Amino acid sequence: MNEGMPAFYGDLFEQSSLIYLGLWATIKLTVVISITGFLLGIVIFFLGLNANATVRRLVEGYKSFFIGTPLVCIIYILYYGLPALGLRLSPFEVLVLGFTLNVGAYNAGYLLTAYNGLDKSQLEAAVAQGFKSLQVYAYIILPQLLKSSTPALTNQVIYNLKDSSIAFLVQYPEFFARMQELAAGNFDFFRAYLFAAIVYLILTTVIFLFAQYIERRNHWPGRR
Amino acid sequence: MAILQAIGLVKRFDDHVVLNGVDLTIETGGTLVIMGPSGCGKTTLIRCLNLLERPDQGQILFHGESVLSKEIDIRLYRRKIGFVFQHFALYSHLSALDNITLALRKLQGYGREQANELARRELAYFDLSAHEHKFPAQLSGGQKQRVALARALVMQPEIVILDEPTSALDPLMSQEVSLLIKKLEARNITTVCVTHDIAFADQISQNVVFMFQGKIIAQGSVADLAKASAIPEMNWFFGKKRYE
Ligand SMILES: Nc1ncnc2c1ncn2[C@@H]1O[C@H](COP(=O)(O)OP(=O)(O)OP(=O)(O)O)[C@@H](O)[C@H]1O
Ligand SMILES: [Mg+2]
Numbered sequence: 178m179n180e181g182m183p184a185f186y187g188d189l190f191e192q193s194s195l196i197y198l199g200l201w202a203t204i205k206l207t208v209v210i211s212i213t214g215f216l217l218g219i220v221i222f223f224l225g226l227n228a229n230a231t232v233r234r235l236v237e238g239y240k241s242f243f244i245g246t247p248l249v250c251i252i253y254i255l256y257y258g259l260p261a262l263g264l265r266l267s268p269f270e271v272l273v274l275g276f277t278l279n280v281g282a283y284n285a286g287y288l289l290t291a292y293n294g295l296d297k298s299q300l301e302a303a304v305a306q307g308f309k310s311l312q313v314y315a316y317i318i319l320p321q322l323l324k325s326s327t328p329a330l331t332n333q334v335i336y337n338l339k340d341s342s343i344a345f346l347v348q349y350p351e352f353f354a355r356m357q358e359l360a361a362g363n364f365d366f367f368r369a370y371l372f373a374a375i376v377y378l379i380l381t382t383v384i385f386l387f388a389q390y391i392e393r394r395n396h397w398p399g400r401r
Numbered sequence: 402m403a404i405l406q407a408i409g410l411v412k413r414f415d416d417h418v419v420l421n422g423v424d425l426t427i428e429t430g431g432t433l434v435i436m437g438p439s440g441c442g443k444t445t446l447i448r449c450l451n452l453l454e455r456p457d458q459g460q461i462l463f464h465g466e467s468v469l470s471k472e473i474d475i476r477l478y479r480r481k482i483g484f485v486f487q488h489f490a491l492y493s494h495l496s497a498l499d500n501i502t503l504a505l506r507k508l509q510g511y512g513r514e515q516a517n518e519l520a521r522r523e524l525a526y527f528d529l530s531a532h533e534h535k536f537p538a539q540l541s542g543g544q545k546q547r548v549a550l551a552r553a554l555v556m557q558p559e560i561v562i563l564d565e566p567t568s569a570l571d572p573l574m575s576q577e578v579s580l581l582i583k584k585l586e587a588r589n590i591t592t593v594c595v596t597h598d599i600a601f602a603d604q605i606s607q608n609v610v611f612m613f614q615g616k617i618i619a620q621g622s623v624a625d626l627a628k629a630s631a632i633p634e635m636n637w638f639f640g641k642k643r644y645e
Contacts, residue, residue: 302490302549305451306504306556307480316507321494397494398536 218284
């Protein structure tokens with residue numbers, strides 16, 4: 178090994194396949210929870226519009242609970258608590274469940290904000306034309322909400338990526354866990370975490386550019 | 402024969418009685434105008450007619466059959482009634498063309514091509530062909546109104562109901578709106594029009610009903626109503642002098 182070169186680079190090269198797997202695990206987790214969180218958000222939001230006041234109150238309670246509690250806490254509850262109830266899930270399953278419940282609550286909130294800004298007379302116009310409420314939701318409400326909340330929803334994907342770095346706490350071998358191992362091996366914490374930060378930055382930039390592309394494609398004049 | 406009939410309609414919002422026993426008969430063909438002071442219940446009445454609001458008491462008969470009975474399919478009934486909202490209520494994420502075709506495609510089962518063809522016929526009818534790809538935010542008030550009318554007419558309704566069609570437009574446009582309503586008559590569509598505008602009412606129909614505090618208290622031409630003096634408020638409303 179070259180005398181002048183820090184051990185960090187040699188270790189990085191040596192462990193590159195593990196780090197690569199870690200990166201892949203991070204991306205996999207981010208993609209899965211972004212999709213499941215997105216779908217759950219739509220369902221929660223929809224239930225929040227229910228005519229039944231009890232349903233609406235339950236939805237409010239759900240959102241307050243998951244927005245008001247730290248994600249780590251929820252994941253620990255699932256990771257350590259569920260086995261006690263006889264339900265043993267893999268770290269990946271625990272993470273998907275915990276993240277989905279949390280991200281779904283946030284996404285439902287973004288959709289509700291967009292819904293509040295919607296011109297409601299359109300919904301009545303659709304009802305007057307003979308659409309069922311589910312059709313009004315599918316053809317009028319949802320397309321407009323998805324377009325106007327694209328920035329918030331894609332921001333959430335960036336949060337998902339960054340928050341996935343807590344997955345090491347439940348022994349999920351993702352990118353950040355690999356970088357910690359690397360740093361622990363040669364004590365070059367500065368380089369290891371700077372490297373990790375740069376990799377996260379590159380990934381969030383990709384997400385950001387993708388979001389901009391979607392937003393441009395979805396633009397329509399006079400959008401609210 | 403009456404196409405649509407309201408009998409003893411009562412509608413309350415909490416303790417506030419907004420419709421207090423409305424009797425109204427809408428004959429097939431022609432135009433009926435509903436006038437009356439602000440807050441007398443005009444919008445509530447027409448919203449009850451297509452069941453956007455459910456009346457608390459009374460009957461609504463369409464071709465003599467109750468639309469409040471459980472057997473009737475409300476959505477099917479609504480398709481026979483075109484409703485043009487005061488502020489047009491166009492779908493803001495859809496182009497003028499798609500605003501008109503949405504219900505054709507999703508409710509009537511037309512394919513896109515066929516729906517577009519029907520919609521373009523309406524657009525041409527209303528001089529809107531050049532604007533078919535525009536979104537609502539890119540249309541003027543008058544254009545929006547015509548798109549809203551085209552959206553209602555493409556479904557081939559038996560009745561078209563308009564709420565204050567001139568109120569969101571400048572005064573010069575009301576002349577054009579009255580021509581539009583004449584066009585509906587030419588297509589044998591029964592028209593119901595709510596308005597505040599006496600000159601406009603006089604232009605579009607000789608059949609005007611006057612509503613006051615949740616009741617219909619007079620019916621006739623504008624000139625008849627201006628002469629009748631059922632209550633002081635009505636004299637005031639018609640500015641008696643002008644029509645003597
Ligand atoms: N959804 C509602 N909830 C409570 N009150 C309502 C509702 N809709 C209408 N009202 C009340 O009913 C009364 C009649 O309203 P409506 O809109 O039918 O009047 P209008 O004759 O159309 O008046 P305008 O000429 O100003 O449009 C008003 O006092 C209004 O405040
Ligand atoms: Mg009104």
